[in-house]
Structure formats: structure tokens, C-alpha cells
Amino acid sequence: MSLAMGESAVNDSVGDRKVRLAEHLKRSVLTLALEPGADLDETQLCDAFDVSRTPLREVLRELAGEGYLTLRLNRGARVSDLSHTTLRDFFLAAPMIYGAVMRLAALNATAQQIEALKLAQVEFREALRAGSTENRALANNHFHQITGEMAGNIYLLPSLNRLLIDHARISMTFYRPQTQQMAQNLTEACQQHDAIIAAIEAQDEGAAAQLAEDHWNLSRNQIELFVMPAALDMPMGELSRKTPA
């Protein structure tokens, strides 16, 4: 191929290539194309996206600020870890933030945002149909990012976004094998998305909050299904009180 990874056909400014670079990195982190802890090679990325190191490094710093990457002094950037500890933190913070965000989304969503959410749900359903784990994780991520925009609370957004990063990565880790139970869970998740859209459109904050809880419980059960046996090298202990079906 004559075009490198980040190149588009014509007429793109450095700024354009910069945003493509940032989006490529985000996607790679979310889909585990870049695994947690992986080192990033500045020279390689510069070549691939045809930008010099200065703007590249600005992108890296930006993504580090958003939680995708970690910068170590004199030792470059790597993909943020997804450790045992972070999983514990995740289980604690997610239900709280998700609930609050959904509630606010129902109260504050604009018509335009609702349209965007419906579009994201089309994406999600399409990814389900196609059976692409990556696209499903990305579409789901997109869906929930939009609910974050709807909520529009600048104090909650950074936490939500960090949760969504690791939610996607955890999903990619644990949702791989295609079991019967899993397919059923995905169908249910999809239906919950529809219900969420309806609740937001109806500005029903109570329903939205309840759906956030249900949606989270489904997701958590799905994760626990895989975490329990041996997926990570430690006992999850008190984190998994409810036994999965």
C-alpha cells in the first residue's frame, strides 16, 4: 500500500494528521491492539502519521491526561496498566458514576444528542450482528460517551471517561469466547440501550438511573463470569458477592 497507517488521500494538514493519530491511539488502546503496558515508539509513530516529534509528544501528553497512556520521565510513553487494583477501583466507582451520569443525561439531553445516541446504538447493533468484538467495544464506548456529553457535568466527565476506557478494555479481555450465556447477555445489553434511549427521550431520570444500575449489573455479572476462574492471577474476594448465573 502506498499510504501509511495514518495517511488519508489528499489535502490534509498537520492538524488533521494529529487528530487521526490521537484517534488511532485511542482506538488501539480501547481494543487492546495496544496492550496495557505496551511501549510506544515515537519515531515509528512520527513516520506512520507524518508529523514531527513535537506535535506527537503533545498528543501523547494529552492522552496521558485522559488516562489512555502513562508517561515516565526519560522513559517515554506506555499504555496505561490495567491491574488488579484498578479492577477493584473500577467495581467501586462505576455504578456510582454511571448512575449519576444517566440520571443527568435524562434531565439534560438535547434533541441533537438523542439523535447521536440513536446513531451510536445503530452502530452497536451492527457490531453485534457482525460479531466484531472490537467494533462492539468501540460502539459501546461511543454510546456511553454520548450519555456523558448529555449529562454535561464537567466534574463527572473525566471520571466517566476513565471508567469507559477500562470498561472497554475489560470487555475486550473477558468477552472473547462466544458462549451461549454471553450471546444472551449481549442481546440484553442491546435492549437495555434501547430502554436507556427511551428513558432519556422521556426525560425520566428515575428510569434512567434504574437502567444504569441494571446495565451495570449485567456488565458486572458478565465480567465476573470470567474473572472468577483464573483470568487474573489473584482472588477477587469481596468484590464478587453475587454469584453469576
Place this chain on the structure above:
Amino acid sequence: MSLAMGESAVNDSVGDRKVRLAEHLKRSVLTLALEPGADLDETQLCDAFDVSRTPLREVLRELAGEGYLTLRLNRGARVSDLSHTTLRDFFLAAPMIYGAVMRLAALNATAQQIEALKLAQVEFREALRAGSTENRALANNHFHQITGEMAGNIYLLPSLNRLLIDHARISMTFYRPQTQQMAQNLTEACQQHDAIIAAIEAQDEGAAAQLAEDHWNLSRNQIELFVMPAALDMPMGELSRKTPA
């Protein structure tokens, strides 16, 4: 004077000057020495802290990621706004995050962190005694940052830190005049800090959560005392249900 703002006597590397620059900017934002919306002059900052534009701009991006600054394409950095909308968001998010953080702090604090918290409280009390609004805001900020470290939940920290930035700035805005009521509130806040330390030391999560709520209520009442009349150019409406004493 022969030393510019960011210069220390001897033997400091660029890295040292960089962190001093970052800290100076943070302090300036928190204390309103740099007002919300103020433009930053790159050249001026480079001169003052004796670094070139490259590392300066990295610092700016970093602080933008943390919520102190806002970067506009081709138009440089300015101090993040503190708008009417953000105040509303603040009142919604703060009690939730503060409560969760205090609860987790009580569960997870290490002995070393507790020592640091006690030290921060000494700072705070000293600032109260000296009557310095700036130092009080900074010391209070420091105190609560430590509780955030204690909680140690990477998903909650970014939201907490954003809240703390604007909490300091709101305090600086509204706590200026020295009234009787205000002095009393500050004394009470100081006592609550002591109680918080005790609860954390006792690992009493319930007490810590309750104290977080009390502490927030006190702070909120204090703010409303000034917001209600005319401090900002709009009605706060349903945000202020409880009338201040």
C-alpha cells in the same frame, strides 16, 4: 531583584524549573492570582522561568488536562472559566464525590498518609490564624487532595481534583469579606477537619462519610451566603433549597 519569579538560587535543572512553573501556575489559578479566563503569555512565562517554549507548552497541556487551563487552537492557553453552569455542576457533583472519597479514605489510608494529613491540617490552622485567604484556600486544597490520595481510586481522583480546583476558586471568590458568621464557619470547618482525621485514623467509614456530608453542607451554606444576593449575575434557583442560617 536578581532572581526572576521562578528562579531558585543554584543548581536547578530544567526539569526543576518545569515543576516550579507548573506549581506556580496551579497556585496562581487556585488563588485567583490568575483570574478565570485570563490569557497566558508564553514568552513571558518562558522568560520568568527560564525554559524554552517546548517544555512550557508541555506543562500547559498537562495543566489543561487537569482542568486548570483551557487550550484554544491557534489562540493559546487561558485559565479555565468558572461560569454559572460550572457552579451548578459543582453543587451536584461535589457531595457525591466528596462522600465517596472520604469513605474510601477511611478504609484505605496508610499511617504515612495520615501523618501527611495531620501536617496539612497544621498548615490549614496556621493559615486561619494568620488570616490569609490565599493560604487558607491552598491549605484546604492540600488537605482534601491528601484524602483523595488516601482513597486511592484512580477513577474518582480526576473528578475530585477538578472539584477541588473550583472549590478553591469559589472559596476565594466568596469568602473574602470578614464577617462574624464567616469566622465561625471557618472555626467549624477546622474542627471538622480534626474530626475527619480521627474518623480516618479509626477507619470508621460511616463517620467519615457523615463528616464529608457535614463538611460539604457547611461549605455550601457559606457559598450560598454570598451567591444568593448578587455575586453572580443570575438566579441560582433550585440549587439552593436550604436557606443559610
Place this chain on the structure above:
DNA sequence: AGAATACATATTGTATACAAAATAGCGACC
């Protein structure tokens, strides 16, 4: 006089050369 446009100036963004630090490879020594 007022608006609009062209030009001059200042500021921001990018590329590249250089400096500093870390890593890797090699050899000496125990």
C-alpha cells in the same frame, strides 16, 4: 464617517538540530 480590505505585527504551531539520559553491547576482572 463608517466599513471593508490589504498590509504589518504578534502569537501560535511545527520541524529539526542538539543535549542529556537510558539502554545495550562489550570487555575486563574476580
Place this chain on the structure above:
DNA sequence: GGTCGCTATTTTGTATACAATATGTATTCT
């Protein structure tokens, strides 16, 4: 044979020159 320490190489961090964009000013035209 293994470990320590040294040099060579690679990688990261910084300074600076240059390009692109925005802003301010003067001039022209209606």
C-alpha cells in the same frame, strides 16, 4: 563462568529557527 564497569547506541528532552495563523492598523472606497 559470572559479575561489574565501561563505552557505543538509542531514546528522550530541550532549544531554536521557521511556517502558519490570528490580530491590529492604516488606507481606500462608498
